[in-house]
Each structure stands twice: as C-alpha cells, then as structure tokens.
Amino acid sequence: MERLQSSVVRTPPNSTVVQRRSKSYRQSYRSCLGAPSRLGLTPGLTARRLNSSRRALKSHVITVSHTNPSLTIFYVLLNLQRETLNGHVFYPVLFLLKEKVNPEHLALLVKTEWRLSYVTPLHQFRHTQLKRYSRQLSAFIAAEKQQGVAMEVEGSQSGFRVSFSVVQGLAATDDDAETVLIQIYSTPVFARQDEPQKSVWSGWLTCINGNPEYLESLPKGFTCLPLFGGSGAEVLTSLVKSWFQRTFDCCFGPLEINHTSLQWLAALWTNCHTESNLQHLKMIWTLPVVPPLQVTYTVNPQDAWELWMSVRKDRLERTEEEAEAGSIDIEEVVRFVQGLKSHFYRHFRLDLSAGNLNQVSTTLGSAKSSGKIKISNSRYMITTLTLLTECALLKMPI
C-alpha cells in the first residue's frame, strides 16, 4: 500500500483508474460507485472526471509495479469512496466538434430528448456490417410485432425499415468507437402510395472520451459503446435492446443522471453563457417532506454567470495545463451550487441541501435525474456526451 500511495505524485487521486491488464477477465472493480445514494454512497461519487486529451492524460497515469494485478484493482475499489469531493477534479469545458461530422446526423442528435441507458461492451460488433444489421433488426422487429409469424431475413420487408449508420467524427480519441445511429422508419397505416416512410424511432450508441484504461483493457472482439440513447415508442426501444442483447451478448441498464452530474451540467452550461445565451437556468429540487415539496428555482442567466465567475478559482492558481484544458474543478461546482442554495435560503428560509436536484434546464439543454437528456446546441454535444459516457462506464459491472 505504501508503495502505491507514494507513487501518486502530483496526481489527483481520482483522475484515473489504475488497472493492470491481467490475462484474466476481471478488469475493473470500479463500478461500485454507480450505486444510487440510497445504498449509503455519497452522491458525489461519479464526480471523477477524466482529462480531456490523451496527451494530458498520460501524466495522470499512476504506474504501479506490483506482482499481483488484482492488488491494484482492489486499491482502486477501496479508494473510490474517499476520492469524492476533496480532490482536484478536472473537467474539460469545451470540445469543439470536428468539422467532418455529418450535419444531417448532428441535426438528428440535437433537440431530441433521449432516454439513456448504459450498455456493457458489444461482442463481435462490426462497423462494417451495418447493412446486415439493418436487415436483421427490421426482420426481428417484424417477427416480434407479429408473434408467431416467421419472417425471412433477407427478403424485402414491409412495415418497418431500419437503418444503421456511423456518425463519423464524433469520437474524440482513437480509443473511442465510432458512434452508431439507428433509425426506424415505418409506413403509416393509411398512407398514400408515394408517401415516404416516417421515422418512428431513433437511437444511438456512443463512446466519447471513454476511459482509455478501461477501453484498452477489453480483449479483441469487444466494442465498447457504453452510452445508449433512444427516443420513440417504448416498445421499439425494448425491441432494439433485446435484439442487441441477443446479437452482441450485451446488457442494457437504465442510466440515471445523478445529483452530482446534474450540478456539473448546471455549472457547465452556465460557463457557456458568454458564448450562447442561456436565457434561464432552471432547476427543480425535491425535498423529502410530507407532502413532498417540489421547488422550481429559476435563475437569471446573468446572475448565474456572475456567481459562477465569483467562485471560479483564481486563474493564477491554476497550473498551466489546467488552464490550457479550460477545466472546471469540482470544488468550483460545489461552491457554485452552494451559492445558489444560500441565496435561496436567504429568501425563502429553505435549505435545498436537504433535497435532491432532479432536473436542470437551460436553452443549451435539459437533463432529468430519471435519465432523460436533451442537448439543444450541437457545440456542447461532445462535452455533455463525455460526461455521460463517464457515468455509463461507472455503471459497468466489471
């Protein structure tokens, strides 16, 4: 243990997960933090953020030389609970989208409310086989919709048409698998002959700035696209999920956006106010009283911005690297939210710390604790998806 700790030189204890790749299949024990706070874990557990670029990340990698790889894994597991709020946590504020992203695809991703899930790594998923997957999934949906009627896979199907496509250029690092977009079209029941098929469901699987240690630890044959968002009829969502489960031997679980992540998003969006107007910062809190109390707290964007600026760390305090990455510190987020809370307390004598943040919305986007998110401005797409990818990876069972 001594050795482990002493090797953590100037490294924020929570910046990276230490994993030694063993031949075994037990790569990581990190996911204990994904448990909801009812289980006694502090809500701030998912506050660990990864750094922005791989270059910067390298300096944060804790190198451990130990004979037993599982030791380091255990070490990580045990230390996670402590490394919540007291360490430096860096968060890249802004990733600008690379130009090559197809604007049509991008348009599909913004302004839709997505219901999120986490997905365990896909087995034998090939980005080159998307056409085939389209056919299989449409046949599967047709067969499931009409229980007890067999469907030919290769034949032309009426009813549902599925299209799989790659959203090129969304991936931020080389380790990230390219985002996959799925759309389901259907012919309306009383359609005219020439009427085009209507999109009835869409969804995507993505991995943006996924923890490289985790991604590299997966053996060949696995594709990690841990974040899934779906929008459309619930029936279709579950059909798509079960097709993925059967085809790529993966599992889908609901991904909530916890208290801390919502605070992050609030700070993140506020930070962008100068670039694009927030119009409002609206937060919904629930307080555990009888009868349950819901507080909708709307802040003038200029006021929020000024508060945010006041809690920002002095630029001089920052190391060069941090300033370069334009990072946000978790302490700043905590101070920001604390400021908002004490303001509220001054006026209404109600301490919001007793409650839970359930929803945050601005014109840049909105997020609900139930795991629904809408990103309204494509500029902040990558940033938000990075955060969500991280949340999803924290839920991985191993």
Add this chain to the structure above:
Amino acid sequence: MAASINLSDSERSSPNDQSVSSRSSNRSLRVAEKERRKNEAEDPFVLALKYFSDVEAGTPLYGNDDFERNLVLVEKVAYSRGLPPEAISIMLEFAMSLRMGSAPCVRVLKCLIPASVVPQEAVVRAVVWLGVGKIPINTQILFIKWVLTVFDMIDAKDQLRAIYGFIFSYVTEENLCPFICHLLYLLTRKESVRVFRVRKLLELQSKLGRQPFLLHLLSLYKVFCPELVTLSIPSRMRSGFRNHISPWKSALIAVQKRNGPQVASSMSLAFTTMDKTSSRKRKHCHLQIPALRPVVNKEAPADQSSSRKVVPLVQIHSFAQLLENMHRIELPAQMGSLLGSSLALQYLDCVQDESALLRLNFWLGYTLHEEFLFCGDGGATQNSEEALQFLNKLLSAHHFLQEGFSSSEAFLYKFLNFWDGSLLRPQILGLLSNIPVVPSSQIGRLLFEPLMQLFFTSSLFFKCGLMECLNNMLLKWLTWHSVYALEDDLDISLNSHTSINMTLSGFKDSVMELVRFVGRLASVGLQIEGCHSLFLSFVLDFYETVCDTFLKYGLPLVVMPPSGVFYPALLATDPISVDRLAYIMHRYKVNLTSAKAQEKQTKQAFHISRQTFHEFNHYVVVMVSCLWNSKMFQPGLGIQLGEELLLKSNVPQYWASFDLIHHPAFMSYAVDFHQKCWPGKKDMDLSSIKHSKPWSWYLEYLFTQGYDGLKQFVQSNISRQLTAGDGQGDTQQR
C-alpha cells in the same frame, strides 16, 4: 391429448384407454393360447408372411379366406410379441403397394407393431409408394403417423434424410402438412435448410395462417440458419408437436411390457421439447437466464469454408453428443444461457476462451448489480422468489464448476456493505464461501470490515451461518492450494480461469489472516452469545479444518486457536465440545510433530514459529493439568484466580473441579460410572474414582461412550505410569 404420454401409467389414465387395452389384452391372451398350440406344428406365421409377400396384384379381397386367415395370424403375432423387422418390411410393402386395393391398408398399418427395430429401407420404400399409388388421404396420414410413432425404432435415418427434398414436397398437401412438418422436424439438419424451402414454408404460412406445425419447423430452421429466417414464438403457444401414438398405443405398451425393458429404453417417443418462454410479464426481467440461441452473425466466411463444421450448442441434447462434438461446438449468442442447462455447464467447464468468459461475467455482473444494487424500488425484496431461484442456480453452477465467477466475487465485495444479513442469507453466504483467495493486504477491507459489522449486529443464527461459510471458504482455499500448488516454484494459480498467481508466502499470509479473523470473531461471538453450544460447535468445525492444514492440505502453516476459543471449549458444559477440543489438540500435535520431522529430514526450513509450539505446549499443559492432574488454577496456567477468592467460593478441592470426574460436562458419566462400579454403595464418593484401577476403568468407560477425541488425546499426550499407583500422568512436552 397431452404432448407427453407416459407409457407406463397410461393404462389407467382414462376409461377410454382402459377399454382399448383390456380388449387388446383379452385378445393377446387368446393369441398366446393358440400360439402355444401352433408352435408344435411348423410355424404358420412364416407361411402367412410368405402369402403376403407373394400375393399377386389384383387378388380379390372379398370372400378371400386365405387372406383373412393369414392376416389374423399376423395380427395375433403383432399384438402379442410385435413383428420382427422382416415382417414389418413385408407387411408395409404389401399395404402400401395396394396389391389388394386400399381396403386392408388401414388394418395392416394398425398391426405394424415392431418387436425390435423398423428397417429403414421399408420406410423409404413406403414413402416412395406414397407418391406412386392412389392411397386414400386418411391412409396416407395414418402412415405418416405410424412413421412418427416408430421413428425412434427406425434402425438408421441416413436414407430418409437423403430423400428430405422428396418428403418436403408433400408439405403442399394440405391434409398431410402438419404430419409432414413433424417428420421433417425430426429429419432436419443444417444442410437441409435452404432458402427455397424457407420461402415455401413462409408462403404456406401466408396461406394457412400461423400454424404451430409450420412455426415449429421454421423455428428449427432458425436454429440452424438464423440468417435466413427469424420469428418469435408466442408465449401461450404450446411447445412441441403433438404425438400420434394413439392407434398403436395399447398394443405398443403390451408388446413393450412383454419384451422387457431393453425395448422400453428405445421407446422414447418422437416428440420434441422446445425452450419454454415464460408467459408472465415482469417489470424487472434481468433475472431471467437467456435462452440458448445460436449466433446469427457468423465469423468471416473463410471460417465456414474450411472443413471445420461447427455445431451450435442448442443442437446438443445429450452428454454423448457433447463428447462427440466437443471440439467443434459453437458458443451460443448469449453466454449467460450456459447457466440455464446442466449440459451447457459441462461445456462451460471446458471453455478456455477468455472473451467468452468475459461475456458471461458481463452478463452475470450486470444481472446481480441491477437486481441487488441498482434497483431503486427494492427489486430484490419485491421478487425474492425469483432472486432465490436465480441465486440457487448460480450457486449450483458454482458448485458444479467448483469455483466462483469473478463477477459474482466483485459483486459480493460491494453488496456486503449494503446487506442486512438476512436477505437470502443462505445463498449469499454460499456465494461468499466460493470466493477465491483474497490478497492479505486487501482482505481486511474487502471482507473483514463488512463481515465484522454484520457479525456483531446479527442473530446467533447468522453468526453460525457465517462461521460455516468461513469454514467452507478456508476449505476451498486449502483445496485450491493442494490442487494447484506447483512443487517447484511454489506458485499457485488460484483459479483455473484466472491466471493470477500468488506466491506461497502470499497465500499463507491470506490464510493466516482469515484464521486469525475467525479467531477474533469466534472469541467475541462466544462471549456475546454466552458460549452458546451451537455456535461453539461451528467454531470447533472451523478449527478442525485449521488444525490439519499441514497434513491434509500440505500447507506448512499451523495457527493455534486464541484462548477466547480454547477455554470456552475446555470448560464447556457439554462433553462433545470438550471431546472435539481434545481431538483438535491431538491433530495439532500430529501436524506439528510431522512438520518438525519433515523439517529435520529435508533440512528445508519452512519455519513454524517457536511461538506456535509454545502456545501449543501451553494449551496441552493446561488441558492435562485441568482434566487429568486436577491442578486447576495453579499459578503459571492460563486461568488464575486469587487464592482468597477461591477460598471464599467454598468449593471444596476447587483445584479438582474440572478434572474428568468433576468437570460439569463429565459429572453425569462419573456418577453413572460410580453407580455401576459400586452398586451397593450408599454414599457417593466420586473422588474414589481417582484411584489407579477405577481411574483406568473410568477412562475405558468414557472411551466406550464414543469420546474418541479424548481417547486419542490421552493416548498421544499422556504416558501413564501405572506403577506410580495414583493415576498421575505425565505430559509430554516438546
């Protein structure tokens, strides 16, 4: 009719069957009588068969006494003993060729009860006749039903499979279709599934609607070629084809009974079971073990073109098949499905593919997390019945494989922090006992801290359960050690699936930590529970494992119990605990002696510390002076009390109050012995047993009561000097 008919008790199943069977048994009685008479003459059965094989086409049927007589003969034989293969061939050929018209067809078909096997050629010829002759449709159906009934008795299937296409062409016959589909289902192999056949069936489906027989055949096609066809079977649909045994049932049973069990074994009926999908809708369905399904997206075509043909696991139905195809089994689409069948578990044991195991662990970890950790609305308590079954299944898989899955291990480390100690206790403790060796530097935080909290806040039964669990854990660790320890470099792989190696000293440290932890738990637990004898018994179980680590498992490690365990056992009120303690001390001695001998012999110091010897000797001295020498409370021994305090207690001869006579556990034996020894004596003087002769009798008496531990302890530690006369022993100190 139910899909599965149990032949043995179907005779009393319904009144309808009853009448049929009694009729047939009457008939068979008559037949048997005549048969005996006939056996004396030359065999008329052979003559009858000759008649049917030679009879010319167009022979009139009506008023044909020869025909009638011969057919009755054949029927008699058929219904009593069953027909031999050649007779089946002849009669089937006779019937299907319509040599005497279609009228006798049904009658002949009904008496085709095979005695042993059905020759394949006969069936193939008959199928061909199906295409040639003008057999009435009902007879055709009867024939197919007959083939389905005797399918398992057909001696080979290769030629039938060769005419798969020919048989397939009959699916267009609307009346035959259900039966043909069933027959095809039994004959289908991967090669038979072709695009045009799939299309034909789909076309039929659009014409006939969703018919179970089409769906069953198509679902088999899907198993073989999921890339060609897809469907989902509605949950309320009955699984499997119905069987068509009814026209032959009673006769088959009769023949089967008569011919004995060797035919009965081959009489497994030709119906198939399909994976049952539970119809119940649940909110949380993650506890369901996925069904075995073949992979849809096969690997690169280069792989297929090579000579290596793979067999999907779904197609394996018996252990023999598994062995035969072991080298070319294709893993299912979802690895989690392997947990669902015992046969698949057999295969899982041999799976070396790392990513396959990773898939399994992802699924299992996900399931456990979602059900017990992430489920916000108390999912585990909500459907504890399902959780129970799931964990039981997981446990039995663990037991079968003799090791735990790493994802369940990782899950347990988290879950122990949230567990209330009562939810699904036996299952959780069972899983816990399967975790592999934890490095000693981590064992405290991962295991001991949460377990300690649970232990001290839970009931006696939890304490006992945990003690048993830790004992099992230790046993498994020691067994791993003895199995996987490599002699040269002292490295052990802890788990056949993981290659995490651990040095011997690391392993010893972990074991030591565990034993010491249990020692602490046991000491405090005994105190809290007032030395409850049930708990003490579990503690002694644990130390029975610990005392034998060197001899039984070859681990050069001896850890003595703490005094918090030793004294409660020594002073226990039940003789069994004292006896077990004596046994444990005896085993310690045997282990230590042989360790020392080996050390001397091999000059290889594996160093059992002086401290251990010291502790052992101390305990032995205490035991001997307490039980044997009546020198309790002497200075220098473990238990010391102030002189005045002892005098104040007014116990006469307090130093002898824990010897084998006055020990609360053995007092009743001493009294009993006293009464038997001196039946006349009015006043009881237990101290008189102390004299040399009665003392050795008393010991004999105790040993005959089954206290073997005590016996071994006495024999190995006390050399009695009978000449000394006062029964004083002498401890052997080392």
